[in-house]
Amino acid sequence: MTFNNNIHIMKPIIYLVAALSILIILPVQTFARAPKRHNYISVEMCKLCHKKKELGDQYDVWANTAHSKAFYTLGTPEAEKIAAKLGIKNPQQSRECLRCHSTRYESDGGDNGEDIHVEDGVQCESCHGPGEDYMYLEVMEDMKEATDMGLVMPTEETCRKCHNPESPTYNPKRDPTPDGKTVDFYYPLRKKKIEHHMPIKEIRK
Ligand code: HEC
Ligand code: HEC
Ligand code: HEC
Ligand code: HEC
Numbered sequence: 001m002t003f004n005n006n007i008h009i010m011k012p013i014i015y016l017v018a019a020l021s022i023l024i025i026l027p028v029q030t031f032a033r034a035p036k037r038h039n040y041i042s043v044e045m046c047k048l049c050h051k052k053k054e055l056g057d058q059y060d061v062w063a064n065t066a067h068s069k070a071f072y073t074l075g076t077p078e079a080e081k082i083a084a085k086l087g088i089k090n091p092q093q094s095r096e097c098l099r100c101h102s103t104r105y106e107s108d109g110g111d112n113g114e115d116i117h118v119e120d121g122v123q124c125e126s127c128h129g130p131g132e133d134y135m136y137l138e139v140m141e142d143m144k145e146a147t148d149m150g151l152v153m154p155t156e157e158t159c160r161k162c163h164n165p166e167s168p169t170y171n172p173k174r175d176p177t178p179d180g181k182t183v184d185f186y187y188p189l190r191k192k193k194i195e196h197h198m199p200i201k202e203i204r205k
Contacts (some may be wrong), residue, residue: 038150039132040103040112043123046131049140050124054199061196062124070101070121082168092118100162107161122162127154156187163190 043059051059062068073079074091083091091097099105102118103126112130116123125131134140134149143151152158163185164170175186 036133038130038134040116040125040130041132041135042115042117043103043120043125045135046124049137056196056198058124058196058198061194065194067122067126067194068120071098071118072121074098074101086168100167107166126161127158128152159185159187159190 043062047059049055051057066073071092074083074097079091079097083089083094083097086096088094088096095105095109098118099107100122102116102121103123104112104116104118106112112125116125129150129152131150134146134151139145139149140151147153165172165184170184172184173182175183175189177183177186177189
């Protein structure tokens with residue numbers, strides 16, 4: 001058998017191998033191009049950098065808002081009464097309540113992982129997005145990069161994930177507005193109540 005004949009035998013095999021590798025490589029590439037899922041890392045990680053007085057101490061501001069206590073609210077007699085009416089035994093163990101009262105669970109049934117303690121209630125990542133990929137100093141210092149890595153600068157829409165009629169204590173007339181009306185959620189007022197500023201950029205560094 002000459003070398004040329006060998007090539008003839010090999011050809012179909014080479015085509016087959018080529019076809020098979022395309023079948024394998026294509027899905028791998030498609031997967032790699034799909035947007036990466038960012039993971040949740042817990043408020044303890046944000047606290048490492050965001051508890052500094054000279055940077056505005058966003059951690060302490062948050063710790064003094066209702067959001068940090070949202071899990072404990074589910075342990076009150078009021079919560080138990082509401083839950084009982086819905087056939088829920090223990091609201092502190094029910095995803096139906098925890099999906100808005102903690103960062104651990106999502107409305108669509110998703111679980112953000114056991115690093116996220118329900119006791120921390122509604123923490124930073126519920127509003128700012130899962131921190132795994134933006135939490136590094138060199139990323140956090142560049143707003144554009146941080147946003148690309150999953151950081152969210154919240155808007156009213158962010159709040160509406162939870163402040164909406166699916167809440168069992170939803171009240172369409174909860175907030176007063178400056179023009180004398182009442183609405184369910186008046187964003188400017190609510191934003192003011194949770195405000196946590198950071199000094200101007202020059203001071204940050
Ligand atoms: C390694 C330290 C570090 C960690 C960890 C960290 N941050 Fe930051 N973060 C910073 C610094 C420094 C800035 C200010 C960057 C600047 O603009 O100069 C910042 C800025 C921000 C901003 C304002 C946006 C911006 O880019 O200026 C938000 C919002 C924020 N951080 C949220 C979080 C959250 C939520 C977590 C936890 C998931 C977190 N950070 C973890 C250091 C950190
Ligand atoms: C993951 C769900 C969730 C998101 C997102 C969320 N909240 Fe809340 N919020 C709650 C829960 C639950 C409570 C009640 C906490 C409690 O009393 O235990 C609450 C309470 C509050 C309160 C306290 C009300 C009071 O009378 O003391 C304010 C203010 C508030 N939210 C503002 C906001 C703003 C502004 C945003 C958006 C930037 C927002 N929330 C996003 C779940 C959420
Ligand atoms: C769709 C989101 C959502 C779900 C689900 C939810 N809550 Fe809440 N809950 C909220 C928000 C938002 C507030 C704060 C209301 C505000 O200040 O606008 C709140 C406040 C409360 C309060 C404090 C009283 C009040 O209205 O301020 C209790 C008690 C409570 N919820 C119990 C429960 C129980 C029990 C469950 C489960 C059966 C549950 N919640 C499920 C969003 C939710
Ligand atoms: C209930 C929603 C909510 C929670 C929880 C929350 N934030 Fe924010 N955060 C906001 C909003 C709203 C803004 C203002 C966005 C804007 O002005 O565009 C903000 C702004 C910031 C900024 C920028 C402030 C500035 O002056 O530039 C930092 C830094 C920040 N948050 C860090 C944190 C950290 C760290 C935590 C947790 C300890 C946290 N946030 C928890 C809603 C939230």
